[in-house]
Amino acid sequence: MIIGVCIKxxxxxxxxxxxxxxxxxxxxxxxxxxISPYDEYAVEQALRLKDEDxxxxxxxxxxxxxxxxxxxxxxxxxxxxxxxxxxxxxxxAADGLSTxxxxxxxxxxxxxxxxxxxxxxxxxxxxxxxxxxxxxxxWPHATMxxxxxxxxxxTVEMTRDIEGGAKEIWQMPLQSVFACxxxxxxxxxxxxxxxxxxxxxxxxxxxxxxxxxxPADVASKITLSKFELxxxxxxxxxxxxxxxxxxxxxxxxxxxxxxxx
Amino acid sequence: xxxxxxxxxxxQAKIKSTSVELLxxxxxxxxxxxxxxxxLVVGHQVDEIVEQVSAFGVKKVFVCDQENAATYHPSVYAxxxxxxxxxxxxxxxxxxxxxxxxxxxxxxxxxxxxxxxxEGIDTAVQDGRIxxxxxxxxxxxxxxxQINTDTPAIFTFRxxxxxxxxxFVAANAEKVAISVxxxxxxxxxxxxxxxxxxDKPDLVEASVIVAVGRSIKSAxxxxxxxxxxxxxxxxxxxxxxxxxxxxxxxxxxxxxTGKVVxxxxxxxxxxxxxxxxxxxxxxxxxxxxxxxxxxxxxxxYADYGIVGxxxxxxxxxxxxxxxxxxx
Numbered sequence: 001m002i003i004g005v006c007i008k009x010x011x012x013x014x015x016x017x018x019x020x021x022x023x024x025x026x027x028x029x030x031x032x033x034x035i036s037p038y039d040e041y042a043v044e045q046a047l048r049l050k051d052e053d054x055x056x057x058x059x060x061x062x063x064x065x066x067x068x069x070x071x072x073x074x075x076x077x078x079x080x081x082x083x084x085x086x087x088x089x090x091x092x093a094a095d096g097l098s099t100x101x102x103x104x105x106x107x108x109x110x111x112x113x114x115x116x117x118x119x120x121x122x123x124x125x126x127x128x129x130x131x132x133x134x135x136x137x138x139w140p141h142a143t144m145x146x147x148x149x150x151x152x153x154x155t156v157e158m159t160r161d162i163e164g165g166a167k168e169i170w171q172m173p174l175q176s177v178f179a180c181x182x183x184x185x186x187x188x189x190x191x192x193x194x195x196x197x198x199x200x201x202x203x204x205x206x207x208x209x210x211x212x213x214x215p216a217d218v219a220s221k222i223t224l225s226k227f228e229l230x231x232x233x234x235x236x237x238x239x240x241x242x243x244x245x246x247x248x249x250x251x252x253x254x255x256x257x258x259x260x261x
Numbered sequence: 262x263x264x265x266x267x268x269x270x271x272x273q274a275k276i277k278s279t280s281v282e283l284l285x286x287x288x289x290x291x292x293x294x295x296x297x298x299x300x301l302v303v304g305h306q307v308d309e310i311v312e313q314v315s316a317f318g319v320k321k322v323f324v325c326d327q328e329n330a331a332t333y334h335p336s337v338y339a340x341x342x343x344x345x346x347x348x349x350x351x352x353x354x355x356x357x358x359x360x361x362x363x364x365x366x367x368x369x370x371x372x373x374x375x376x377x378x379x380e381g382i383d384t385a386v387q388d389g390r391i392x393x394x395x396x397x398x399x400x401x402x403x404x405x406x407q408i409n410t411d412t413p414a415i416f417t418f419r420x421x422x423x424x425x426x427x428x429f430v431a432a433n434a435e436k437v438a439i440s441v442x443x444x445x446x447x448x449x450x451x452x453x454x455x456x457x458x459x460d461k462p463d464l465v466e467a468s469v470i471v472a473v474g475r476s477i478k479s480a481x482x483x484x485x486x487x488x489x490x491x492x493x494x495x496x497x498x499x500x501x502x503x504x505x506x507x508x509x510x511x512x513x514x515x516x517x518t519g520k521v522v523x524x525x526x527x528x529x530x531x532x533x534x535x536x537x538x539x540x541x542x543x544x545x546x547x548x549x550x551x552x553x554x555x556x557x558x559x560x561x562y563a564d565y566g567i568v569g570x571x572x573x574x575x576x577x578x579x580x581x582x583x584x585x586x587x588x
Contacts, residue, residue: 013517013537017401026402037518096377097370122399122517126379131335131367140449141335143364146511157452162360164463165512169453176449182518183511221376221412226405227397230543235564240555242569247577250549250565251585258547258564260526261469261493261582 001053003046004112005060005080006103006129007039008121009071019227026227033067035074038118040187041180045148046116047079048185057081059110063102064088069203076198077190083203084110086211094124095220100132102218105211108137115177119144127179134177142172146183150174263413264299264321265291266349268342268356271302274309276317279357279466283418284317285426286384287355293386294352299323300434301354303341305331315434322434323349329445333361336449339368340441346373350413353391358417359465370415377415378406382422382523382544391416399517399540420466421523457512459497461487464515467496469526472515472542475502476531476553476571480509485572486530489579492586498522500532516541530571534559551575 011017012032020027035043043060050056060075062068063086072083086106092098107115115134120127127143134141146167147159153174160168161181190198208218237253239246254261265287270277287298297320302310307326314322325341338361346354346369356362358380370377382403383394392407393416408414464470471490477483483497490497499509501516515522517537527545532538534550534557542548543562550563551574560566567574 011398013399013540014535016536017398019402026398096367096379097374100367100371124397125399125521126377127363128367128370128377128379131364132371135339135368135371141364141368144360155448161512163465164461165457165459165510167455168451169455170451171449173448181511182514221408221410222378223407223409224397224404225407227402228404229402230400232543234548234562236560236566237564238555238560238566238568240568242551242567242573242577244577244581246567247574248581250567251578251581253565254526254547254549255585258526260547261585 001056001113002111003049003056003058004107004110004115005042005046005058005075006115006117006133007043007060007062007071007075008036008123009033009062009065009067010036010121010123013037013122017229019229023227024225028066033070035071036118036121036123038120038122038180038182041182041184042116042118042178043075043078043080044185044187045178045180047188049150050079059084059112061086061103061106063099064093069205072203073198074190076201076203077195078188079194082201085203085205087205087207089207090215090219092208092215092218092220094224095222096126096128097132098218098220100129100136102208102211102213103129104133104136105213106206107133109211114174117177117179119179119181130177130179137177140172140176141179142170142176143179145178145180148178148184262296263350263352264297265294266299266301266345266351266354268354268362269300269302269310269314270357270359270361271304271307271310276310276313277357279359279420281317282420282423282425283355283357284319285429286418286423288318288426288428290384290386290391294389296352297321299349299351301342301345303330303338311434311436316429316431318430318432319434320432321437323437323439325439325441327440329443332451334445334451335365335368336445337441337443338365339372340443341439342366342369343372344439344441346413353414353416356415356417358419362417366415366417375415376408376410376412379417381416381418396521396544400521400544401536401540419523421468461490462494462496464496464498464513464520464522467522468524469493469495470498470522470524471495471528471530472498472500472532473503473530473571474500474532475506475508477503477508480507483509485575489575489582492579492582500538529559529563530575532559533557534562
């Protein structure tokens with residue numbers, strides 16, 4: 001079986017985000033990029049299937065971003081077999097559906113039989129691409145996947161997290177697209193051996209034209225602008241001691257000044 | 262004339278407050294775009310919901326009322342929503358960014374070849390089109406997303422982001438019944454629903470949240486915080502450090518790799534204010550921080566704070582709030 005995994009290179013969670021002076025985006029210089037954390041659960045789940053059956057091949061895909069190849073290289077170091085980077089010359093990746101069209105074509109070309117993604121990339125936090133890929137493939141999808149057990153050759157029983165700590169167990173065909181969330185597994189760290197091996201593993205760079213798409217097919221229908229940092233003025237009334245009088249004063253302020261209780 | 266369509270979510274025969282919030286914003290947009298607000302209801306035995314919709318100035322309500330829509334299944338919901346969108350072609354569909362709509366609307370967008378913007382927190386009308394403000398990088402910054410074509414759009418919005426709308430004028434909504442012949446495969450089905458272990462409000466929808474850091478020291482110690490939460494009808498959250506230490510489940514995690522929340526009042530107990538945590542809660546209307554370290558970064562983002570031990574402050578706070586709310 002060929003297992004497809006889609007990943008995205010994003011600023012590290014600890015990165016301080018600075019907006020470009022013209023508000024057209026963020027400043028990427030000096031920012032450390034990593035595999036989007038939820039995508040690591042997707043990579044790990046694919047590798048676990050391969051751990052059970054070494055005949056499986058795990059192929060990882062990424063669309064766009066200057067640091068995309070680095071993220072793919074990290075996935076190769078975790079144990080993925082090969083990687084495909086699709087360049088984004090026109091900013092198509094700003095649109096979830098355009099991204100899904102590209103990734104779907106790339107995976108169909110490689111005859112992928114099951115797909116894992118993260119539940120959302122932690123840069124735009126849209127959470128769309130996984131379900132869109134499934135629709136384009138004509139396959140079922142599952143989001144917020146926090147449990148995954150194969151049952152026989154063609155069926156999966158998976159756990160899906162929903163609101164307020166509730167969960168659902170779904171039965172799905174193996175040939176589905178799974179958007180993974182925290183709790184599913186503990187992603188492995190690349191070993192030194194893995195990092196060395198990754199340097200020799202195939203990482204192909206292709207264009208959307210190689211997939212039979214034109215820039216018009218995937219033109220972003222979304223324009224992002226006016227990026228800004230949150231600038232909420234905070235009152236900063238800080239009591240220096242934990243006394244009952246101070247606690248009462250705080251509660252009074254929450255009622256009378258802030259009007260929130 | 263193209264309209265603005267709102268997907269109505271309901272629970273126990275009542276329209277959810279989050280859907281009422283969206284109906285209000287839909288009216289604001291409809292006024293600017295000189296159009297009407299229509300609604301879409303999916304479910305089983307939803308007559309009461311359809312009746313309630315009229316009170317919110319909805320001119321036309323599409324209803325998919327069938328047995329296999331009683332609980333959420335992506336196939337049925339996608340077919341029902343697609344059916345209405347294809348025939349109605351609204352300017353935009355507005356829905357709440359909850360677990361069902363986040364799951365199904367990308368599927369619908371792909372099927373129709375439309376465009377989708379998720380997790381909006383504000384709207385504007387620019388050049389006759391709707392633009393949506395949304396958090397980026399898990400709330401570390403925001404940006405405006407503008408649709409640059411005439412393609413109809415699908416938007417989801419976070420709960421509790423729009424001011425309550427007071428201008429609803431009751432209308433006699435015209436009811437349009439639709440049905441879809443989705444045949445559910447045995448291969449793709451929900452086999453079990455597991456109720457939440459906590460009876461507290463969902464974090465994303467809660468208007469008050471009490472959150473604790475790793476210094477809670479154990480899962481058992483949450484009982485103390487639960488008492489305060491009960492008094493304030495608050496949701497209970499935790500920092501990543503507390504979750505990673507095993508004191509709370511991931512469903513309670515607030516921050517960049519957990520939930521992003523936006524309550525009226527947020528209590529941070531023993532949370533230092535790491536950048537990943539701030540990303541998940543800094544848009545809260547009022548933030549209260551309690552920490553033993555007066556240099557903790559969280560105080561810079563707080564409206565109110567107490568330098569002290571949460572094990573002392575929380576019980577005092579619980580009593581004080583109880584007294585106030587009993588008055």
